[in-house]
Amino acid sequence: MQLDRKKNVQPLLVELQNYERQGISIWLEGCPSNSDEVTRALCVREDISYMRDYVFRKGELSELRFDKITRS
Secondary structure (H helix, E strand, O other): OHHHHHHHHHHHHHHHHHHHHOOOEEEEOOEEOOHHHHHHHHHHOOOOOEEEEEEEEOOEEEEEEEEEOOOO
């Protein structure tokens, strides 16, 4: 399992860095964040799942938000 997570780190980091280069802001749990922080949060914590939310303004992607999925 650990090896699978490590293989996913680089593609996710590159994807998020590309969004940042395009001026798209990245949020983690309602706070401004960056590609490094989000990659660490998503790939290191096996016991937590995150939902990705794309926020569009005037038809263009402006924010990428990651929020924990909680089970009730």
